[in-house]
Amino acid sequence: MKTDNVSKQRADRVWLTKAACDLEDFRREVERTTQLSDYPHAASVEKNVLIYDGASVLKTAATGEGRRAVLAEICEAFATGPGVFILKRAFEDTAIIDTASGIFDEIIDEQHRTGAGGGDHFAKPGANDRIWNSLEKHCLKDAENFAAYYGNALIALVSEAWLGPSYQMTAQVNRVNPGGQAQSAHRDYHLGFQTSAVIEQFPAHVHRLSPVLTLQGAVAHCDMPLESGPTLFLPFSQTYIPGYLALKRQEFRDYFDRHCVQLPLSKGDLVYFNPALFHAAGTNRSADIKRVANLLQVSSAFGRAMETVNRERMSARLYPALKVMLADGRLSGAQAANAIASCAEGYSFPTNLDRDPPLGGLAPKTQAQLMHEALAGGWEAAAFTEALAAQARKKLS
Ligand SMILES: [Fe+2]
Numbered sequence: 001m002k003t004d005n006v007s008k009q010r011a012d013r014v015w016l017t018k019a020a021c022d023l024e025d026f027r028r029e030v031e032r033t034t035q036l037s038d039y040p041h042a043a044s045v046e047k048n049v050l051i052y053d054g055a056s057v058l059k060t061a062a063t064g065e066g067r068r069a070v071l072a073e074i075c076e077a078f079a080t081g082p083g084v085f086i087l088k089r090a091f092e093d094t095a096i097i098d099t100a101s102g103i104f105d106e107i108i109d110e111q112h113r114t115g116a117g118g119g120d121h122f123a124k125p126g127a128n129d130r131i132w133n134s135l136e137k138h139c140l141k142d143a144e145n146f147a148a149y150y151g152n153a154l155i156a157l158v159s160e161a162w163l164g165p166s167y168q169m170t171a172q173v174n175r176v177n178p179g180g181q182a183q184s185a186h187r188d189y190h191l192g193f194q195t196s197a198v199i200e201q202f203p204a205h206v207h208r209l210s211p212v213l214t215l216q217g218a219v220a221h222c223d224m225p226l227e228s229g230p231t232l233f234l235p236f237s238q239t240y241i242p243g244y245l246a247l248k249r250q251e252f253r254d255y256f257d258r259h260c261v262q263l264p265l266s267k268g269d270l271v272y273f274n275p276a277l278f279h280a281a282g283t284n285r286s287a288d289i290k291r292v293a294n295l296l297q298v299s300s301a302f303g304r305a306m307e308t309v310n311r312e313r314m315s316a317r318l319y320p321a322l323k324v325m326l327a328d329g330r331l332s333g334a335q336a337a338n339a340i341a342s343c344a345e346g347y348s349f350p351t352n353l354d355r356d357p358p359l360g361g362l363a364p365k366t367q368a369q370l371m372h373e374a375l376a377g378g379w380e381a382a383a384f385t386e387a388l389a390a391q392a393r394k395k396l397s
Pocket of ligand 1: 186187188279
């Protein structure tokens with residue numbers, strides 16, 4: 001009898017179920033107030049969401065000790081804090097954003113003309129326009145603008161705060177037209193995109209793992225007053241471990257609808273949130289605002305990203321742009337390193353260790369390391385492209 005009890009308790013601990021989710025447990029997690037005093041680098045708290053000033057974060061992060069403190073604060077804001085924050089004025093030069101918006105408009109027009117472009121897993125056709133893998137399309141269309149855009153120090157800083165180095169950037173544009181309806185509350189990739197039947201097959205520690213494998217961000221490409229429908233969030237909801245399953249139950253969705261918060265954004269602001277946070281894009285009630293955000297989905301070096309990205313092709317395109325921009329002073333070395341981190345593969349594995357043995361360590365050279373080496377050595381673009389291809393061949397089985 002005692003054995004049965006131990007076994008049942010253990011099974012209930014390891015196998016989370018939709019049926020066992022409890023709204024009172026959930027309320028104990030989410031009915032908390034964000035204290036500004038716990039986040040000394042934040043500028044304010046609005047509707048339980050932390051607000052940071054981009055320039056002041058960068059100023060603090062300029063010293064080793066300051067960087068350590070800021071990254072730790074951001075890390076805990078995601079993990080145990082409200083799980084969402086806004087970085088105001090993350091792009092001081094919004095001309096970079098405007099140029100990128102023009103590129104995205106061109107891509108959307110091409111999708112309309114050719115009937116290309118996929119559907120959307122969250123919205124009805126026509127309500128919005130999606131650019132899947134805007135990362136690669138952006139780089140191939142205008143590598144210099146890509147370098148300036150992803151050279152942004154705050155994108156790199158926040159990605160590293162949650163995922164550590166060698167993260168894998170992916171991005172998707174969402175342009176929500178007036179009349180576009182709100183999404184239903186959800187969590188994001190990985191487990192957030194699975195059915196309850198699938199989610200219930202993963203042991204509890206994988207429910208904890210999923211949110212540390214990715215990070216969600218968004219760059220505001222236009223001013224987004226509340227009427228245009230910026231994202232709805234439920235602060236602290238990422239801390240409820242069975243939340244992937246809870247969202248399949250109506251009373252949790254109703255709770256989200258009653259308690260979610262929404263903040264206006266300005267062009268050039270960045271929003272970041274834990275992928276396990278309950279959230280949904282809002283309804284665009286405006287008459288004429290096409291709400292455009294570039295959604296950043298950053299994956300851990302150790303995870304599998306949602307999208308396939310041809311990083312070899314992107315790196316070949318980015319390299320000559322970086323060379324020119326570094327030479328004429330339009331890009332600093334640090335900005336170039338940020339752009340490389342968003343473009344090239346930053347991790348050594350998987351590889352073929354017969355052909356690609358680690359030299360002077362345990363991890364073979366990465367695509368990103370190769371790009372740094374080429375830039376430092378002033379290689380010609382053709383030589384770099386050939387080296388990229390040779391490296392890719394070595395990794396094949
Ligand atoms: Fe989402």
